[in-house]
Amino acid sequence: MVKTHPMWNNFPSIQRLLLECLELIIEKTTIENKEIEQTVINMIESQGKLLRPAYFLLFSQLGNATQEAHKKIIAAAASTEVLHLATLIHDDIIDESSMRRGSETVQSKHGKDVAVYTGDLLISVYFDLLADATDSVDIIKLNTQSMKRVLMGEINQMTNVYNTDITYTDYLKSIKGKTAQLFELSCYEGAYLGQCDPEIIEKSRSIGQNIGIAFQMLDDILDYTQTPESLSKPVLNDVKQGIYTLPLILGLEANKEAFLPLLNKGEDLTDSDLAALVSLLHENHCIERARAIAQTYIETALTSIDKLPSHPEKDVLYSLTKTLLTRDY
Amino acid sequence: MVKTHPMWNNFPSIQRLLLECLELIIEKTTIENKEIEQTVINMIESQGKLLRPAYFLLFSQLGNATQEAHKKIIAAAASTEVLHLATLIHDDIIDESSMRRGSETVQSKHGKDVAVYTGDLLISVYFDLLADATDSVDIIKLNTQSMKRVLMGEINQMTNVYNTDITYTDYLKSIKGKTAQLFELSCYEGAYLGQCDPEIIEKSRSIGQNIGIAFQMLDDILDYTQTPESLSKPVLNDVKQGIYTLPLILGLEANKEAFLPLLNKGEDLTDSDLAALVSLLHENHCIERARAIAQTYIETALTSIDKLPSHPEKDVLYSLTKTLLTRDY
Numbered sequence A, B: 001m002v003k004t005h006p007m008w009n010n011f012p013s014i015q016r017l018l019l020e021c022l023e024l025i026i027e028k029t030t031i032e033n034k035e036i037e038q039t040v041i042n043m044i045e046s047q048g049k050l051l052r053p054a055y056f057l058l059f060s061q062l063g064n065a066t067q068e069a070h071k072k073i074i075a076a077a078a079s080t081e082v083l084h085l086a087t088l089i090h091d092d093i094i095d096e097s098s099m100r101r102g103s104e105t106v107q108s109k110h111g112k113d114v115a116v117y118t119g120d121l122l123i124s125v126y127f128d129l130l131a132d133a134t135d136s137v138d139i140i141k142l143n144t145q146s147m148k149r150v151l152m153g154e155i156n157q158m159t160n161v162y163n164t165d166i167t168y169t170d171y172l173k174s175i176k177g178k179t180a181q182l183f184e185l186s187c188y189e190g191a192y193l194g195q196c197d198p199e200i201i202e203k204s205r206s207i208g209q210n211i212g213i214a215f216q217m218l219d220d221i222l223d224y225t226q227t228p229e230s231l232s233k234p235v236l237n238d239v240k241q242g243i244y245t246l247p248l249i250l251g252l253e254a255n256k257e258a259f260l261p262l263l264n265k266g267e268d269l270t271d272s273d274l275a276a277l278v279s280l281l282h283e284n285h286c287i288e289r290a291r292a293i294a295q296t297y298i299e300t301a302l303t304s305i306d307k308l309p310s311h312p313e314k315d316v317l318y319s320l321t322k323t324l325l326t327r328d329y
Helices: A006-010 A012-028 A032-045 A051-058 A067-093 A106-110 A112-133 A135-161 A168-193 A199-227 A246-263 A269-281 A286-306 A316-326 B006-010 B012-028 B034-045 B051-062 B065-093 B104-112 B112-133 B137-159 B168-193 B196-227 B246-263 B271-283 B285-307 B312-324
Strands: none
Touching: A006 A012, A006 A246, A012 A051, A012 A067, A012 A112, A012 A246, A012 B012, A032 A106, A032 A112, A051 A168, A051 A199, A051 A316, A067 A106, A067 A112, A067 A135, A067 A168, A067 A269, A106 A112, A112 A135, A112 B051, A112 B137, A135 A246, A135 B012, A135 B112, A135 B137, A168 A199, A168 A246, A168 A286, A199 A246, A199 A286, A199 A316, A246 A269, A246 A286, A269 A286, A286 A316, B006 B012, B006 B112, B012 B034, B012 B065, B012 B112, B012 B196, B012 B312, B034 B065, B034 B104, B034 B112, B051 B065, B051 B168, B051 B196, B065 B104, B065 B112, B065 B137, B065 B168, B104 B112, B112 B137, B137 B168, B168 B196, B168 B246, B196 B246, B196 B285, B196 B312, B246 B271, B246 B285, B271 B285, B285 B312
């Protein structure tokens, strides 16, 4: 029995639709190879937050799509999560991550061969769901462009690994691609396929982008402030792998000399080095300053949502976004 | 300046179209990251045989498509090569191959991070080219199904690694997916988008499948009969990695006891073990028998081509297929 993340218990109408998406994903990834099939099912059952299909569905509900379009809406919403899962699996090959969502990663448990093919299989399912969801090749085109931008964000991040000269601009460019692009696509596609008014369709992109940027910034802040137990993944993993995110970039921009002796150790950072790094971040107020920057994106998103035409589901969109972007989990 | 494999010098009309495909692929993979961009350009310049777009183009020329469709035809033909390149790059991550087409592989030269992302980028370009080539979501759907079947073939092969109980049926199933599926798609899509007569469209699939099966069988036979210099890739690489192909499967089915002492060494096969294995294959007439099986697929394909309605380009299709399937390179 598939379940959603408990956060959705407070939003039952969306929860029901998200369960339909999950069941469709499992149906679409039914294949002869049981190891790979089970790998996908395990990811689905690990109760990710399903934010991309949720935003797709929330925007689609602001529109005028008929009940006949229901199956197509679910297929397109599901496709956003499938692309997300594919990128997670392929990223874990690159990061050599051992844990994700509290479970061992695909490549750690089954080897990189299974991880490469499972990711590729999910990419084929992603386009398969899209072809079920729309008769418009333009939507396919939009998705190929989005997928390319997501990859460009990942590649950009990879290029800046262990780069102590990385700037806020570099960081913003990476996260706009690797994270915000898929939020932007989900909101826009939901509004478009849900047949929203042109005003909503037009604003959906920037709302999605701001939510995505804020979400990634908060995730990067949590990496420095949470314990592994509460976050269900290794903490301070990024910095060990040379991925320098917002708090650290603010530290480097403000007081590079203080951070360099630690960062120059590259992958040889010990636990006590990491503790020293966290102390330095606090001394330089990097966490607070990162939170303040994330806050500007949160407020821009909430203000734009608030200005959308009145609709019963608008309050859910506002409330969810506020909850999500003020979370400490 | 992009060039094709010299085999195309004898087929100038197809060569010209293949060059257009290659230029389009390079244009579509122009990205900010120069390492990845160059990686794709290097693959294009390494002069692969371009068989998938060639069969697409040969079938499309048997049809009635107007000159206005030219750009779309080129885009769809290019897409078949792009999917092929993506699978080659991801396969090399799994095989940990160091050589491909006489050059170092992407993962050996640039690391698996670049290889994962370059393959993913090519998959996005594959669907992007398709969205340029057609207004029909059915063609997208057809391609998602084909891509899935290609992956299932690869996964099936992976499952049978070091399996000394592997049968001819298992082998045929793998190569129908990993190789023949994309030949089948290329022929069918060329016939369909080239607006061929229904009779040709109908026969294109099985012709493509038979060509693909024969091509893979011949490739697997060459792995046991050629030197590295003539084949531009390491020879006897498959068996070291536990991938048992047609000649060896015939040997195992006929005289398993003779082969087991060698194969039970798994990845520890020495050069003298490999030489002993090749001698055993010859003693058991496995190479000749494999050639005879491949020959049945070649003849079926050539007979079907011969029966197609008369058309000037039909002779090129026949002649190319005959050349290709009797090659010793």
